[in-house]
Amino acid sequence: MSAVELDARVLDDPFTVALRGPQAGLARTVGRISTFLSDVSVFYGHPRETTAQDYTDLAELGGPGNTVSLRDRRTPLPESGFTSVATFDLVQYRGDAVTPAADPELVELTVDDVPEMTSLVELTEPGPFLPRTIEMGTYLGYREPSTGRLLAMAGQRLHLPGWREISAVCTHPDARGRGLARRLVAAVAQATVDAGDAPFLHTTADNPARGLYEKMGFTLTSEVSLEILRVE
Template sequence: MTSVDASVLDDPFTEALAGPQSHFARRLGRISTFDPEVSVFYGHPREMTDQDYSDMATLTGMGRTASLRDRRTPLPARGLRLVDKFDLVQYDGSNVTPAHDPEMLVLGPSDIAEMTALVELTKPGPFLPRTIEMGTYLGWRDADGRLMAMAGQRRHLPGWTEISAVCTHPEARGRGLARRLVAAVADVIVDEGDRPFLHTTADNPAARLYESMGFVLRSEVDLEIVRVTGD
C-alpha cells in the first residue's frame, strides 16, 4: 500500500464530516454532525467551550442525544446530561489481508429492513435508515435466503475507510462468517484505494478476532452519549 497520513485517525468523526462525507454534514460553529438518519456521531474540538456546547445542543435538538469522542472539558452544569460512556478502541487495518468472497452479496435499499432487524438482534452499533448510504455493505444469506451476517463501510477519511456493522445471527455463529465478511469489506476498501480501520468497545470479544486478522490497536478513548435536557 502507498503511504497515507494516519493522523486523520486521531479525530475520525471531524475528518469524515469535513472531507469525504461532507455531503452528510450539518454544522453550527465548530460543531458538525451527520444527518440524523445517517449516523449519530459528532465532530467537535476536544476542548469544548460553552458556545460549542450550546451549538451542539442546537444541532441535536431537545431530548435527543449526541455521541462525543474524546471530550476533555466538563459538561455545563445545566442543559446536558451524560447518559452513557464506553471505552472506544480503534484498530488500524493496514496489515489485514483482504479477500474477495463471491458468497458475500452486495446489500442495497431493498435489504434495509432485514439489515435493521439483524442489527437490533445483535447490537453491533448504530444502524439508521440511511446508514447504508455511507458505503458498500456485504451480507451472507443462508439456504432459505435469510440475511444471517453482514458488515459494511461507515466513515470515510482521506486515505482510510472504516469497517462497521459486523454482525452474525446467533444461528449462524461459529462458521467464520465475521472473519470472511471483514476480509471481503477490506477487499472493497483496498480496491477503492484506501486502508481499512475500525472501532469497537474495549469489552467486545470480537477484538480478538480483529487482532488475529492483523488489525493493530491504535488508540482507546471515551465515547460518551450526551442528552440535551434544556433544564
C-alpha cells in the same frame, strides 16, 4: 497502499475528519460542531477543547430531548444543558496490515435490504444502524443458500482521506461459529483496498470480537471515551 503512504493522523479525530471532509454531503454543521444527518448516523465531530459556544452549538444540533455524543472530551461539561446517559471505552484499530480477501459467496446489499439489515442489527447489537446508514459505503452480506435469509453482514461507515471504517459486523445467533465475521471483514477490506483506501474499525473495549480483529492483523491505535449525553 503501504503504511508509509498513509496519513494516520486523520485517525486521531475520525468523526470530524469525515464530517468536514469526504462525507460533508451527509453532514449538518453549526459553528465548530458537526453531525451526520439524523437518519444516516449518530456521531458528532467537535474540538477536544470545547468552549461554551461549542456546547451551545452542540445543543442546537442535537435538539431538546435528543442524544448527542462526545469523543475524547478534554474540557468540563457545562453545569446545565446536558444529562449523561452512558460512557463507552471506544477502541480503534487500523487494518492496513490485514490481508483482504474477496468472497464470491457474499452479496452486496442495497437499500431494498435495509429492513432485513435493521432486523439483524437489532438482534445482534453491533452498534447504530439507521435507515440511510447504507449510504455511507459498501455493505456485504451472507445469505443462507436454502432460504435466502440474511445471516451476517458488514460494511463501510466513516470515510477519511485514505481510510474507510469497517462497521456493522454482525452474525445471526443461528450462524455463529462458522467464520462468517472473518470472511465479511476480509471482503469489506478487499472492497476498501480496491478503492485505494485502507481499512480501520472501532469497537468497545469489552467486545470479544477484538480477539478476531487482532488475529486478522488489526493493530490498536487508540482507546478513548465516547460519552452519550441527552440535551435538556
